[in-house]
Amino acid sequence: MRLNDLRPAPGSRHAPRRLGRGNASGQGTTAGKGTKGQKARSGGVKFGYRGMSSRAQRFGKLPGFNNKWRIEFATVKLADLERFEPNTVVDAASLRASGLIRGKSNRPVKLLGTGEISKPLVIRVDRLTASTRTKIEAAGGRVEDRDGSSST
Numbered sequence: 001m002r003l004n005d006l007r008p009a010p011g012s013r014h015a016p017r018r019l020g021r022g023n024a025s026g027q028g029t030t031a032g033k034g035t036k037g038q039k040a041r042s043g044g045v046k047f048g049y050r051g052m053s054s055r056a057q058r059f060g061k062l063p064g065f066n067n068k069w070r071i072e073f074a075t076v077k078l079a080d081l082e083r084f085e086p087n088t089v090v091d092a093a094s095l096r097a098s099g100l101i102r103g104k105s106n107r108p109v110k111l112l113g114t115g116e117i118s119k120p121l122v123i124r125v126d127r128l129t130a131s132t133r134t135k136i137e138a139a140g141g142r143v144e145d146r147d148g149s150s151s152t
Contacts, residue, residue: 074107076100076125078132079115091124091146117141 019031033040050057074092080100084090092109095101101109111123113131120140128136133143 072107073110073127074101074103075110075112077112077114078117078135081111081117081121082119084119084121086119087122089122089124092126 017027017032018025019027022028030040039045048057074095076095081090083098084094088094092101095109096105101107108126111125111128111132113129113135117135117139120142121136122141123136123143124146126146128143136143
């Protein structure tokens with residue numbers, strides 16, 4: 001078999017529509033371009049033309065808004081902390097070692113209150129929700145600031 005022997009599979013390609021071959025062809029007279037107007041003429045519309053003032057055309061549509069001060073957190077659910085032993089210090093390093101945090105290492109950690117916890121743990125993360133704090137303290141654990149001081 002050679003390259004010149006290759007053919008598309010039968011039925012996979014349609015014959016192109018033959019425009020402007022008389023009214024009996026079904027695409028005669030205006031050849032599917034409607035009646036009059038710039039898009040009906042030969043030459044058609046210039047590439048990139050968007051029907052506006054030239055100044056607006058020169059500058060493309062601007063994408064949305066990106067807040068450069070937004071802080072992206074690595075989120076961890078409270079129920080995922082069940083894998084730690086009681087009275088373990090849970091911080092960003094231990095969460096990364098256990099595989100609960102992946103990706104960029106410089107993102108701060110936020111602990112979400114999804115699920116329950118039954119063990120007392122010492123938590124040192126950047127942020128946590130109010131419901132998380134109450135659940136941790138109800139289980140006998142405590143929440144500390146990242147530097148190790150207690151914030152309760």
